[in-house]
Amino acid sequence: MRERTSQPSGHRPVIGVIACGREVEGEPAQAVKHRYLEAVERHAGAIPLIVPSNQTTSHAADIVARLDALMLTGSNSNIAPRHYGATHPGEAPTDDGRDDMSQALIHAAITAGKPVFGICRGLQEINVALGGTLRDLRTSGSGGVHHAPPGVALEDMFAFAHPVRVVAGSMLQRFTERENLEVNSVHFQAIDRLAKGLTVNATSADGIIEAVSATHTPAPVFAVQWHPEWRPEGRPHDLAFWHYLGEAARAHYLPAPGSELTA
Numbered sequence: 001m002r003e004r005t006s007q008p009s010g011h012r013p014v015i016g017v018i019a020c021g022r023e024v025e026g027e028p029a030q031a032v033k034h035r036y037l038e039a040v041e042r043h044a045g046a047i048p049l050i051v052p053s054n055q056t057t058s059h060a061a062d063i064v065a066r067l068d069a070l071m072l073t074g075s076n077s078n079i080a081p082r083h084y085g086a087t088h089p090g091e092a093p094t095d096d097g098r099d100d101m102s103q104a105l106i107h108a109a110i111t112a113g114k115p116v117f118g119i120c121r122g123l124q125e126i127n128v129a130l131g132g133t134l135r136d137l138r139t140s141g142s143g144g145v146h147h148a149p150p151g152v153a154l155e156d157m158f159a160f161a162h163p164v165r166v167v168a169g170s171m172l173q174r175f176t177e178r179e180n181l182e183v184n185s186v187h188f189q190a191i192d193r194l195a196k197g198l199t200v201n202a203t204s205a206d207g208i209i210e211a212v213s214a215t216h217t218p219a220p221v222f223a224v225q226w227h228p229e230w231r232p233e234g235r236p237h238d239l240a241f242w243h244y245l246g247e248a249a250r251a252h253y254l255p256a257p258g259s260e261l262t263a
């Protein structure tokens, strides 16, 4: 990564937070859960700006040009397998607009030298955008249980947790200074083939990739399979995720070489 300048620490960068397609009062709508937006404001020290995913993907470069970083949130919807070359229909629920816009925003952000951070579905989107694949833990015959049983209360859903092993020398290890973490777990999909250009930062005991970072991008690309936005107070490793995001958003990185020609 080639850092060009840093904005003064008092400066509040603007972080784009992708929205999901939802139904509100019987109509299609765009939504982001408060916890993602509040974490960006309170713990990354940034201004959250919701990015609707129900717009043409041709806007992606113009959107990214106005952002200091991109945050890809979690969502209970699953990425359609066609995005990673699979022919099976995948598991419901899906969100085609989110699928298309997240892929476009990730490529535009990397090209523009903007940091990209992902949570849960966001990690999966980054892996797919860079050429990796996913599998469903319920049908693939590998990997353990990474989601609380259906029908539990929200508190209990996020209380479902497991340990992860942090890869020595990884970005995660550098900013958490830990070798092992206990993380919440709210997902049925997982990385199957890791995209080229991503490196593993943490794994669970059953071999699931739980955190990744990019090795080749001008600006940081970092994602976790768990939920650092869920009540991070008291969890230093999750607060460190948000501090890292805020730091990355305040720095400025040179665009990818040659991208200026296409800007």
Ligand SMILES: N[C@@H](CCC(=O)NCCCC(=O)O)C(=O)O
Residues within 6 Å of the ligand: 033, 073, 074, 075, 076, 077, 078, 079, 119, 120, 121, 122, 186, 187, 188, 189, 190
């Ligand atoms: N659907 C995918 C991604 C899982 C995910 O992002 N879960 C978050 C749900 C709670 C929230 O909306 O934040 C999978 O199952 O792997």
